[in-house]
Amino acid sequence: MNTLRLLLALCLLSAFATAQTPKQPNAADRSPARTYCNPMDISYRYNFEQMNERVSYRSGADPVIINHKGEYYLFVTIQGGWWHSKDLSNWRYVVPDKWPMEDMCAPAALSVRDTLYLFQSTFEQRPIFISTEPEKGKLKFYNRWLPRLPKDIGPWDPALFHDPDTDKWYMYWGSSNVYPIFGAELDKSRKLTYAGNNPAEAYKAMFWLDPYKHGWERFGPNHSDPFKPFTEGAWMTKYNGKYYLQYGAPGTEYNVYGNGTYVGKDPLGPFEYAPYNPIAYKPGGFATGCGHGNTFQDNYGNYWNTGTTWIGVNWGMERRIVMNPAGFDKDDQMHVNTRFGDYPHYLPTGKWTNRDELFTGWMLLNYRKPVTASSTLATAPTDTVTADRVADENPRTFWVAGQNKSGETLTTDLGAEADIRAVQVDYFDYKLDIFDSDSTVYTQFKILTSLDGKRWETVADLTKEPKKDHACAYVEISVRADGKPVRARYVRYEHVYTAGKHLSINAFRVFGTGTGKAPATPPGLTVKRQKDQRNADISWGKVPGATGYNIRWGIAPDKLYQTYQFFHDQAGPRSAHHDTASPFELRALNVGVPYYFAIEAFNENGVSALSEVVSGE
Structure with a gap:
C-alpha cells in the first residue's frame, strides 16, 4: 500500500x-486492483414497461447505491429486488422476503446508523420501509402511510436525506417538465411523516430548470430540440457545511442526459445554481448519458456518482446503469469524472488524490476493426445485423447470429499485436419473448486469443463461474505467470449460452495497449463563443493516427472537468485542406460564465499530452 x-x-x-x-x-x-467498466455488469432484469405489448428487453434506470455498514446496495427501478456487493465489483441479486406493496419505481434509499430506509416513487399514499438485514432481503414497515400530497405533486423520484449535524430529516423529489424540484422536512418523532400539521403546506419549491440560460438543460440530442426539458432524480449531498441538491436533466432518452447541482447553506435553501454545471456529463462514446442517479462514498471516503445511460431500441426508455468517480476540489466545486468513462477503471484500494488515477490506461483496441461471425441471421432488408456493428461503439446497432447455439463466434482482427487486458460483451435483446428473469436467464461464453488466427488459447471461460445473466459482461484478462499481459492480434468470442430465441450482441469491445505510439497533441485549437452564449464553435487540427479526441472544458484553466469524446469519423467533416476539423458546436454552456478549453487525442496505444488551454469567453 x-x-x-x-x-x-x-x-x-x-x-x-x-x-x-x-x-x-x-x-x-x-x-x-480489481477493475470495472461501464455500463455496469449486473444481472439486469427483463422489462416491465412494455410487457403488455409483448416487447421484451433487459433494462435498468434511476440507480441509487448506498453504503450501508461498509457494504453496498444498488436499487434500480422495478427490478423485483436489489443488488448487494462487498467490493463495488461483484453484485449479488437479492430477492426481498416480500414486497409489501407493488414493486418500486425510482426508489429512495438511505443508510442511517444500523438501518436502511427505502421509499418508492408515488402519487398516492405509500409507506417508508426499513431493513437491518438488507443482505437477506428483510423488509419491515417503518410507517404505514406517508400522507398524500396535492394532485400531480408526488412525491415521484424521491430522495431521503438525514443531516448528521442536526439530526433532522428531509425528502426531495420531482419528475416533470412543468413542476420544480420540491423539498420538505420530515418529522422523525412521527415516523418520518411530513413536518407540520398540513401536508399540503409541508413542501416548497427548490428550483426550476432554466434552459434559456443553461445550455445543457435544453432537450433533445445534443440539446437541439425546443421541447420543454424534464428535471428529475433529486439527491442531496452535504460537504464542508454546504448542501448540494442534485438533479437530472434534460431527458433520459438522449446522449446529453446529465446531473447538475444547486448549492445552499440550509437543507431547504435558498439554493444557488452552480455555474460549473453540469457536474456529470457524458454525451460521447459508447455509454452516453449519465443522469438521474445519486452520490455516495465508498469505504475509503472516495465519492461516486451513478446515472443512467441510454439504449432506446426496443423502447425509448431502454437503459443501463453507470458509475463514475466524483469529488470536491479545493474550492468545494463538485465534479464527476466521465473522461474515458466507458473504458476500464480501477476500483480504489485507498483514497485517491488525482482525479484521473483510476483510469487504467487500457485503450479500446478494435474500434471499427474487421469482425467476422460464424453466422448471421437472414433478416428483412430494413434490418442490418452484421458482425461489423459490434465494433462501431453504437449501442443501437447490433449483430444477430444465425442461431442461438453453442459454438457461434465473433472474431475481431486488431490489425497488429497488442496486450489484451479486458473484454466487454454487451448483449442486445433482439425480438425476444422473455418477461421474467428466472433461472434459465444467464449468459456464458469463452474468450480466445491468437497471434496468427490459427492457434487459439482460451483466456477467459464463464462456464467455470456460477450461472448469472451478464447483459454487459466485463471480463478482465489475467496476466500470465511471468506477470506479462496476454499478447494477441486476434480476439474471439465463443458463445456457450444465453436465454431466448436469438443470440444478439451490440458491442464486442477489446481493451488493452497497442505496441505503437500514442498520437501527437492536436494543434490549432480554437474556440469561438456564439452570440447565443450557450453555444461555442470548436475547431482543431487533424492528428495522423488518432482514433479520436477528447474536448475538455471548465470554468478555470485548472478545472477542466467536462469531457466530450469523439471518434475521428464522428467529429464532423474535414475541411477542403484535410488538415483541420470543421467546427463542432458545443451546446452545453451557461450564459454569463467564462470557459476554458483544451483537447487531447487518443488511439489504441495511449493518449496524447493535453493541448494548451484556450479561453472561450
Whole structure:
C-alpha cells in the first residue's frame, strides 16, 4: 500500500493539470486492483414497461447505491429486488422476503446508523420501509402511510436525506417538465411523516430548470430540440457545511442526459445554481448519458456518482446503469469524472488524490476493426445485423447470429499485436419473448486469443463461474505467470449460452495497449463563443493516427472537468485542406460564465499530452 501511495504521489507531482494528461500508474504496479467498466455488469432484469405489448428487453434506470455498514446496495427501478456487493465489483441479486406493496419505481434509499430506509416513487399514499438485514432481503414497515400530497405533486423520484449535524430529516423529489424540484422536512418523532400539521403546506419549491440560460438543460440530442426539458432524480449531498441538491436533466432518452447541482447553506435553501454545471456529463462514446442517479462514498471516503445511460431500441426508455468517480476540489466545486468513462477503471484500494488515477490506461483496441461471425441471421432488408456493428461503439446497432447455439463466434482482427487486458460483451435483446428473469436467464461464453488466427488459447471461460445473466459482461484478462499481459492480434468470442430465441450482441469491445505510439497533441485549437452564449464553435487540427479526441472544458484553466469524446469519423467533416476539423458546436454552456478549453487525442496505444488551454469567453 505504501508503494502504491508513493507512485500515485509521484504521478500527481509530475502532472501539469493544464498542459498535459496526468501520467497513469504503471499497469503492472496496479495489477492486484480489481477493475470495472461501464455500463455496469449486473444481472439486469427483463422489462416491465412494455410487457403488455409483448416487447421484451433487459433494462435498468434511476440507480441509487448506498453504503450501508461498509457494504453496498444498488436499487434500480422495478427490478423485483436489489443488488448487494462487498467490493463495488461483484453484485449479488437479492430477492426481498416480500414486497409489501407493488414493486418500486425510482426508489429512495438511505443508510442511517444500523438501518436502511427505502421509499418508492408515488402519487398516492405509500409507506417508508426499513431493513437491518438488507443482505437477506428483510423488509419491515417503518410507517404505514406517508400522507398524500396535492394532485400531480408526488412525491415521484424521491430522495431521503438525514443531516448528521442536526439530526433532522428531509425528502426531495420531482419528475416533470412543468413542476420544480420540491423539498420538505420530515418529522422523525412521527415516523418520518411530513413536518407540520398540513401536508399540503409541508413542501416548497427548490428550483426550476432554466434552459434559456443553461445550455445543457435544453432537450433533445445534443440539446437541439425546443421541447420543454424534464428535471428529475433529486439527491442531496452535504460537504464542508454546504448542501448540494442534485438533479437530472434534460431527458433520459438522449446522449446529453446529465446531473447538475444547486448549492445552499440550509437543507431547504435558498439554493444557488452552480455555474460549473453540469457536474456529470457524458454525451460521447459508447455509454452516453449519465443522469438521474445519486452520490455516495465508498469505504475509503472516495465519492461516486451513478446515472443512467441510454439504449432506446426496443423502447425509448431502454437503459443501463453507470458509475463514475466524483469529488470536491479545493474550492468545494463538485465534479464527476466521465473522461474515458466507458473504458476500464480501477476500483480504489485507498483514497485517491488525482482525479484521473483510476483510469487504467487500457485503450479500446478494435474500434471499427474487421469482425467476422460464424453466422448471421437472414433478416428483412430494413434490418442490418452484421458482425461489423459490434465494433462501431453504437449501442443501437447490433449483430444477430444465425442461431442461438453453442459454438457461434465473433472474431475481431486488431490489425497488429497488442496486450489484451479486458473484454466487454454487451448483449442486445433482439425480438425476444422473455418477461421474467428466472433461472434459465444467464449468459456464458469463452474468450480466445491468437497471434496468427490459427492457434487459439482460451483466456477467459464463464462456464467455470456460477450461472448469472451478464447483459454487459466485463471480463478482465489475467496476466500470465511471468506477470506479462496476454499478447494477441486476434480476439474471439465463443458463445456457450444465453436465454431466448436469438443470440444478439451490440458491442464486442477489446481493451488493452497497442505496441505503437500514442498520437501527437492536436494543434490549432480554437474556440469561438456564439452570440447565443450557450453555444461555442470548436475547431482543431487533424492528428495522423488518432482514433479520436477528447474536448475538455471548465470554468478555470485548472478545472477542466467536462469531457466530450469523439471518434475521428464522428467529429464532423474535414475541411477542403484535410488538415483541420470543421467546427463542432458545443451546446452545453451557461450564459454569463467564462470557459476554458483544451483537447487531447487518443488511439489504441495511449493518449496524447493535453493541448494548451484556450479561453472561450
